[in-house]
Amino acid sequence: MSSNFDKYLSLEERVYISTDEKAMLVWGEASGSNDASLLGFTYNYPGEYEHFTETDELQMMQKFAHGNDVPLLWIGKGRFDSRKLEVGQVTEQSDGELRVNPEWLDLDRAASRLQEYFGTDYNQMGTGKAKNKRTAGGFHDWSRANLPERFKKQDLDIVVTSDGVKPQYLIELKRSYIDLDGWTPFKDDLRNYVLQMKSATGSDSVPLIAYQNKEAISDDSKMTLFKINNINPDAGGPNWINTDRENSITAAEFKRRLLEGDLRV
DSSP: OBSSHHHHHTTSTTEEEOOSSSEEEEEEEEETTTEEEEEEEEEEESSOGGGOOOHHHHHHHHHHHHHHTOOEEEEEOTTGGGTEEEEEEEEEOTTSOEEEOOEEEEHHHHHHHHHHHHTOOOOOBOOOOOOOTTOOSHHHHHHHHHSBTTEEEEEOOEEEESSSSSEEEEEEEEEESSOTTTOOOOGGGHHHHHHHHHHHHHTTOEEEEEEEESSOBOTTOEEEEEEEEEEOTTOOGGGGEEEEEEEEEEHHHHHHHHHHTOOOO
16 A cells, blocks of 8 residues: 555656655746746756766656746755755757756855746745645755745646656645545645646646545545646636546546546546
8 A cells, every 4th residue: 555646656657756855846936816927847856966867757847847938957955964955957958868067056055046047036035835745844944944935836746747758647636534525626725726737738738636535545545536627816716726527536547547648537
């Protein structure tokens, strides 16, 4: 058994999951009362770039960035305990290879350098948001305190690719004790869904929500699948999100459909 659906999928070759150690993040800038614009993506790696070998995963992240015309940044955390970050923009060469020329930056300099890459120049720092499942210390806590209040970062929880590189499904994983038939997306998370929708649209992938109860996941575990059709930040009531949903799908069936590229929703 696996603790959550992302771990349940993690051994599949064409699936990537965001973790506390190795995070796949989309970054946005809050606008209006509920909306957000895309700033870029980061691939946060626990080591150093010179020892990095997982090139397919970085190619996949570049698909999100290129499709949305925003930068992809490498963030190496191998010397974070010494108050340094390895930061550099990922660029695609004419032969399709990716290149990164990272620089090691003191944390005080890293915050302003990230703003330079994202094209912002804010002075008010700190997110002012309650901690979520990814604030496990280290970079996440540092970024909350030292990057602009208007910055919104969101994990790309699960990315299913068609060939190991091209994103096919972008999945937001939700867990609670609410019954599978009764749970619906919370409007408090609207900006997260806006960033998910924009990320998926630009990369020509399908945005999904996978909802599970807080229990270990096995093949027979029941889940609820949502396909996001549209997000309208200005709509009132439940009309801010339009989805197709399927209740009580088993984890094994959900996985099979994802890997076969046939959601039937």
